[in-house]
Amino acid sequence: MRLALKVDADTLRGTRIGVPALAGALKRARAGATFLFSLGPDHTGRAIRRVFRPGFLGKVSRTSVLEHYGLRTLMYGTLLPGPDISRRAGEVMRSIRAAGFEVGVHCYDHTDWQDFVTHRDARWTEQQMRRAAERFEQVFGERPQVHGAAGWQMNEAAFVFEERWGLSYASDTRGAFPFRPKFAGRVSSCPQLPTTLPTLDELIGIDGVTAQNVDRVLLERTAQLRDGHVFTLHAELEGMRLLPVFERLLSGWRTQGYEIVSMATQRAALNDATLPVCEVVAGTVPGRSGTLACQVLEAA
Secondary structure, eight states: OEEEEEEEEOSHHIIIIIHHHHHHHHHHTTOOOEEEEEOSBOOGGGGGGGGGSTTHHHHHHHHTHHHHHOHHHHHBTTTBOOOBHHHHHHHHHHHHHHTTOEEEEEESSHHHHHHHGGGSOHHHHHHHHHHHHHHHHHHHSSOOOEEOOGGGOOOHHHHHHHHHHTOSEEOOOBOSSOBEEEETTEEOSSOBOOBOSOOHHHHTTSTTOOTTTHHHHHHHHHTTOOSOEEEEEETTTTTTTTHHHHHHHHHHHHHHTOEEEOHHHHHHTOOGGGOOEEEEEEEOOTTSOSOEEEEEEEEO
Protein backbone atom coordinates (compact mmCIF):
# COMPACT_ATOMS: atom_id res chain seq x y z
CA MET A 1 0.00 0.00 0.00
CA ARG A 2 1.11 3.53 -0.74
CA LEU A 3 0.37 6.74 1.14
CA ALA A 4 1.49 10.00 -0.46
CA LEU A 5 2.61 13.04 1.51
CA LYS A 6 2.06 16.64 0.41
CA VAL A 7 3.98 19.32 2.33
CA ASP A 8 2.59 22.85 2.06
CA ALA A 9 5.10 25.60 2.91
CA ASP A 10 3.06 28.75 3.47
CA THR A 11 5.52 31.20 5.06
CA LEU A 12 9.14 32.32 5.08
CA ARG A 13 9.61 30.89 8.59
CA GLY A 14 8.08 27.58 7.59
CA THR A 15 10.29 27.37 4.50
CA ARG A 16 13.49 28.21 6.32
CA ILE A 17 12.94 26.12 9.46
CA GLY A 18 10.09 23.66 8.99
CA VAL A 19 10.95 22.42 5.50
CA PRO A 20 14.53 21.27 6.32
CA ALA A 21 13.29 19.66 9.56
CA LEU A 22 10.66 17.68 7.66
CA ALA A 23 13.15 16.67 4.98
CA GLY A 24 15.45 15.33 7.70
CA ALA A 25 12.65 13.33 9.31
CA LEU A 26 11.62 11.92 5.95
CA LYS A 27 15.18 10.93 5.07
CA ARG A 28 15.60 9.15 8.40
CA ALA A 29 12.38 7.24 7.73
CA ARG A 30 13.33 6.56 4.08
CA ALA A 31 10.06 8.18 3.07
CA GLY A 32 9.12 10.28 0.07
CA ALA A 33 7.05 13.46 -0.13
CA THR A 34 6.12 16.35 -2.40
CA PHE A 35 7.03 19.86 -1.20
CA LEU A 36 4.87 22.70 -2.51
CA PHE A 37 6.23 26.21 -2.04
CA SER A 38 4.71 29.67 -1.65
CA LEU A 39 6.98 31.69 -3.91
CA GLY A 40 6.05 35.36 -3.51
CA PRO A 41 5.52 37.70 -0.54
CA ASP A 42 4.68 36.41 2.92
CA HIS A 43 1.54 38.34 3.88
CA THR A 44 0.41 36.01 6.66
CA GLY A 45 -0.70 38.89 8.89
CA ARG A 46 -3.46 39.79 6.44
CA ALA A 47 -5.25 36.56 7.32
CA ILE A 48 -6.93 38.60 10.06
CA ARG A 49 -9.47 39.37 7.34
CA ARG A 50 -10.89 35.90 7.97
CA VAL A 51 -11.99 36.77 11.50
CA PHE A 52 -15.65 36.83 10.49
CA ARG A 53 -15.52 33.54 8.56
CA PRO A 54 -17.62 30.86 10.29
CA GLY A 55 -15.39 28.63 12.40
CA PHE A 56 -12.24 30.72 11.99
CA LEU A 57 -11.92 31.90 15.59
CA GLY A 58 -12.60 28.40 16.88
CA LYS A 59 -9.85 26.95 14.72
CA VAL A 60 -7.40 29.67 15.79
CA SER A 61 -8.05 28.96 19.45
CA ARG A 62 -7.74 25.19 18.99
CA THR A 63 -4.48 25.18 17.04
CA SER A 64 -2.50 27.97 18.77
CA VAL A 65 -1.69 30.04 15.68
CA LEU A 66 0.71 32.33 17.56
CA GLU A 67 2.61 29.33 18.92
CA HIS A 68 3.01 27.71 15.51
CA TYR A 69 3.57 30.75 13.29
CA GLY A 70 5.36 33.18 15.61
CA LEU A 71 4.57 36.82 16.28
CA ARG A 72 6.80 38.24 13.53
CA THR A 73 5.16 36.12 10.83
CA LEU A 74 1.72 37.19 12.05
CA MET A 75 2.71 40.83 11.49
CA TYR A 76 3.91 40.35 7.88
CA GLY A 77 1.79 42.35 5.48
CA THR A 78 0.34 44.57 8.21
CA LEU A 79 2.73 46.03 10.79
CA LEU A 80 5.76 44.64 8.95
CA PRO A 81 6.45 44.44 5.20
CA GLY A 82 5.99 40.99 3.75
CA PRO A 83 9.35 39.37 2.88
CA ASP A 84 9.76 37.72 -0.50
CA ILE A 85 9.91 34.00 0.24
CA SER A 86 11.61 32.61 -2.87
CA ARG A 87 14.22 35.38 -2.89
CA ARG A 88 15.00 34.89 0.79
CA ALA A 89 14.79 31.08 0.89
CA GLY A 90 15.53 29.91 -2.65
CA GLU A 91 18.58 27.96 -1.49
CA VAL A 92 16.46 26.00 0.95
CA MET A 93 14.00 25.18 -1.83
CA ARG A 94 16.77 23.97 -4.14
CA SER A 95 18.29 21.88 -1.36
CA ILE A 96 15.01 19.96 -1.05
CA ARG A 97 15.03 19.06 -4.72
CA ALA A 98 18.73 18.15 -4.47
CA ALA A 99 17.85 15.80 -1.62
CA GLY A 100 15.62 13.85 -3.99
CA PHE A 101 12.17 15.23 -3.13
CA GLU A 102 9.57 16.32 -5.66
CA VAL A 103 8.91 20.09 -5.62
CA GLY A 104 6.03 22.13 -6.99
CA VAL A 105 3.94 25.28 -6.72
CA HIS A 106 1.69 26.08 -3.80
CA CYS A 107 1.00 29.70 -4.78
CA TYR A 108 2.50 33.13 -5.35
CA ASP A 109 0.84 35.06 -2.48
CA HIS A 110 -0.73 32.54 -0.08
CA THR A 111 -3.02 34.96 1.72
CA ASP A 112 -4.32 36.66 -1.42
CA TRP A 113 -5.01 33.34 -3.15
CA GLN A 114 -6.77 31.79 -0.17
CA ASP A 115 -8.90 34.85 0.52
CA PHE A 116 -9.76 36.05 -2.97
CA VAL A 117 -9.49 33.41 -5.73
CA THR A 118 -13.07 32.17 -5.44
CA HIS A 119 -14.32 35.73 -6.06
CA ARG A 120 -11.86 36.89 -8.73
CA ASP A 121 -11.93 36.64 -12.51
CA ALA A 122 -9.77 34.75 -14.98
CA ARG A 123 -7.37 37.67 -15.50
CA TRP A 124 -6.54 37.96 -11.79
CA THR A 125 -6.24 34.18 -11.42
CA GLU A 126 -3.95 33.79 -14.42
CA GLN A 127 -1.74 36.64 -13.22
CA GLN A 128 -1.28 34.96 -9.84
CA MET A 129 -0.51 31.58 -11.40
CA ARG A 130 1.89 33.03 -13.97
CA ARG A 131 3.78 34.86 -11.25
CA ALA A 132 4.10 31.62 -9.30
CA ALA A 133 5.25 29.69 -12.38
CA GLU A 134 7.82 32.34 -13.28
CA ARG A 135 9.21 32.37 -9.75
CA PHE A 136 9.40 28.58 -9.74
CA GLU A 137 11.42 28.66 -12.96
CA GLN A 138 13.73 31.32 -11.50
CA VAL A 139 14.38 29.16 -8.44
CA PHE A 140 14.63 25.73 -10.06
CA GLY A 141 15.47 26.44 -13.71
CA GLU A 142 12.55 24.34 -14.98
CA ARG A 143 8.79 24.47 -15.34
CA PRO A 144 6.64 23.16 -12.49
CA GLN A 145 4.80 19.88 -12.94
CA VAL A 146 2.43 20.07 -9.98
CA HIS A 147 0.22 22.70 -8.35
CA GLY A 148 -1.51 22.43 -4.98
CA ALA A 149 -3.82 25.36 -4.25
CA ALA A 150 -3.42 27.37 -1.06
CA GLY A 151 -6.25 26.60 1.34
CA TRP A 152 -7.81 24.21 -1.21
CA GLN A 153 -9.30 27.30 -2.89
CA MET A 154 -9.95 27.19 -6.65
CA ASN A 155 -12.05 28.69 -9.41
CA GLU A 156 -12.83 27.64 -12.98
CA ALA A 157 -10.02 29.73 -14.47
CA ALA A 158 -7.45 28.04 -12.23
CA PHE A 159 -8.47 24.58 -13.49
CA VAL A 160 -8.26 25.85 -17.08
CA PHE A 161 -4.83 27.35 -16.52
CA GLU A 162 -3.51 24.10 -15.00
CA GLU A 163 -4.50 22.30 -18.19
CA ARG A 164 -2.85 24.96 -20.37
CA TRP A 165 0.20 24.87 -18.08
CA GLY A 166 0.70 21.24 -19.08
CA LEU A 167 0.95 19.99 -15.51
CA SER A 168 1.39 16.29 -14.85
CA TYR A 169 -1.26 16.53 -12.13
CA ALA A 170 -2.59 18.83 -9.41
CA SER A 171 -3.70 18.49 -5.80
CA ASP A 172 -6.10 21.37 -5.17
CA THR A 173 -9.10 19.59 -3.72
CA ARG A 174 -10.42 17.51 -0.85
CA GLY A 175 -11.87 14.14 -1.74
CA ALA A 176 -11.59 10.38 -1.64
CA PHE A 177 -9.72 9.19 -4.75
CA PRO A 178 -7.93 10.50 -7.87
CA PHE A 179 -10.17 11.93 -10.59
CA ARG A 180 -10.48 14.29 -13.54
CA PRO A 181 -12.20 17.46 -12.33
CA LYS A 182 -15.37 18.84 -13.85
CA PHE A 183 -15.98 22.45 -12.90
CA ALA A 184 -18.78 24.61 -14.30
CA GLY A 185 -19.41 22.04 -17.05
CA ARG A 186 -15.80 21.77 -18.21
CA VAL A 187 -13.73 18.59 -17.79
CA SER A 188 -9.99 19.05 -17.30
CA SER A 189 -7.36 16.67 -18.63
CA CYS A 190 -5.17 17.47 -15.61
CA PRO A 191 -5.83 14.79 -12.95
CA GLN A 192 -6.52 15.71 -9.36
CA LEU A 193 -4.93 13.81 -6.47
CA PRO A 194 -7.08 15.19 -3.65
CA THR A 195 -6.16 15.34 0.00
CA THR A 196 -8.08 12.37 1.39
CA LEU A 197 -7.13 12.40 5.07
CA PRO A 198 -7.87 15.04 7.72
CA THR A 199 -4.98 17.34 8.62
CA LEU A 200 -3.66 17.48 12.16
CA ASP A 201 -5.00 20.99 12.76
CA GLU A 202 -8.48 19.77 11.75
CA LEU A 203 -8.36 17.06 14.42
CA ILE A 204 -6.63 18.72 17.38
CA GLY A 205 -9.00 20.28 19.89
CA ILE A 206 -12.09 18.30 18.83
CA ASP A 207 -13.58 15.33 20.71
CA GLY A 208 -10.69 15.15 23.15
CA VAL A 209 -7.97 15.02 20.48
CA THR A 210 -4.70 16.67 21.54
CA ALA A 211 -1.18 16.98 20.18
CA GLN A 212 -0.31 14.04 22.42
CA ASN A 213 -2.84 11.60 20.95
CA VAL A 214 -3.64 12.95 17.47
CA ASP A 215 -1.21 10.51 15.84
CA ARG A 216 -3.09 7.57 17.36
CA VAL A 217 -6.41 8.98 16.12
CA LEU A 218 -5.11 9.34 12.56
CA LEU A 219 -3.43 5.92 12.62
CA GLU A 220 -6.74 4.36 13.63
CA ARG A 221 -8.19 5.75 10.41
CA THR A 222 -5.36 4.68 8.13
CA ALA A 223 -5.46 1.16 9.62
CA GLN A 224 -8.85 0.74 7.92
CA LEU A 225 -8.09 2.40 4.59
CA ARG A 226 -7.14 1.24 1.14
CA ASP A 227 -4.23 2.25 -1.07
CA GLY A 228 -3.93 5.67 -2.73
CA HIS A 229 -4.44 8.23 0.01
CA VAL A 230 -2.87 11.69 0.30
CA PHE A 231 -2.01 13.35 3.62
CA THR A 232 -1.30 17.09 3.66
CA LEU A 233 1.02 18.51 6.30
CA HIS A 234 2.33 22.02 6.87
CA ALA A 235 5.91 23.15 7.31
CA GLU A 236 4.74 25.55 10.03
CA LEU A 237 3.11 22.77 12.10
CA GLU A 238 4.58 19.32 11.51
CA GLY A 239 7.93 20.91 10.65
CA MET A 240 8.14 22.64 14.01
CA ARG A 241 6.23 21.96 17.24
CA LEU A 242 4.36 18.98 15.81
CA LEU A 243 7.50 17.32 14.39
CA PRO A 244 7.49 14.57 17.08
CA VAL A 245 3.87 13.82 16.16
CA PHE A 246 4.82 13.50 12.50
CA GLU A 247 7.71 11.21 13.33
CA ARG A 248 5.34 8.96 15.28
CA LEU A 249 3.00 8.94 12.27
CA LEU A 250 5.82 7.89 9.94
CA SER A 251 6.70 5.03 12.25
CA GLY A 252 3.06 4.01 12.63
CA TRP A 253 2.40 4.02 8.90
CA ARG A 254 5.44 1.85 8.28
CA THR A 255 4.13 -0.60 10.87
CA GLN A 256 0.76 -0.63 9.11
CA GLY A 257 2.51 -1.65 5.90
CA TYR A 258 2.41 1.63 4.01
CA GLU A 259 5.13 2.78 1.64
CA ILE A 260 5.37 6.55 2.14
CA VAL A 261 5.81 8.20 -1.25
CA SER A 262 5.66 11.46 -3.17
CA MET A 263 2.53 12.38 -5.07
CA ALA A 264 4.51 11.90 -8.29
CA THR A 265 4.89 8.23 -7.40
CA GLN A 266 1.16 8.02 -6.75
CA ARG A 267 0.52 9.79 -10.06
CA ALA A 268 2.70 7.35 -12.00
CA ALA A 269 0.45 4.47 -10.94
CA LEU A 270 -2.69 6.07 -12.42
CA ASN A 271 -4.27 5.21 -15.76
CA ASP A 272 -5.78 8.42 -17.11
CA ALA A 273 -8.16 6.48 -19.35
CA THR A 274 -9.90 4.91 -16.36
CA LEU A 275 -9.96 7.93 -14.04
CA PRO A 276 -13.51 8.93 -13.12
CA VAL A 277 -14.78 12.42 -13.93
CA CYS A 278 -16.12 14.16 -10.83
CA GLU A 279 -17.66 17.54 -10.22
CA VAL A 280 -15.85 20.03 -7.98
CA VAL A 281 -18.02 22.13 -5.68
CA ALA A 282 -17.60 24.44 -2.70
CA GLY A 283 -17.96 22.16 0.31
CA THR A 284 -17.01 21.97 3.95
CA VAL A 285 -14.58 19.77 5.87
CA PRO A 286 -14.92 19.06 9.61
CA GLY A 287 -12.48 21.10 11.66
CA ARG A 288 -11.72 23.67 8.94
CA SER A 289 -13.41 27.06 8.52
CA GLY A 290 -15.11 28.24 5.37
CA THR A 291 -15.63 26.32 2.15
CA LEU A 292 -13.08 24.39 0.09
CA ALA A 293 -12.88 22.89 -3.38
CA CYS A 294 -14.35 19.43 -2.81
CA GLN A 295 -14.75 16.38 -5.02
CA VAL A 296 -18.32 15.20 -5.54
CA LEU A 297 -17.99 11.47 -4.96
CA GLU A 298 -20.56 10.43 -7.54
CA ALA A 299 -18.92 10.37 -10.98
CA ALA A 300 -20.14 13.18 -13.23
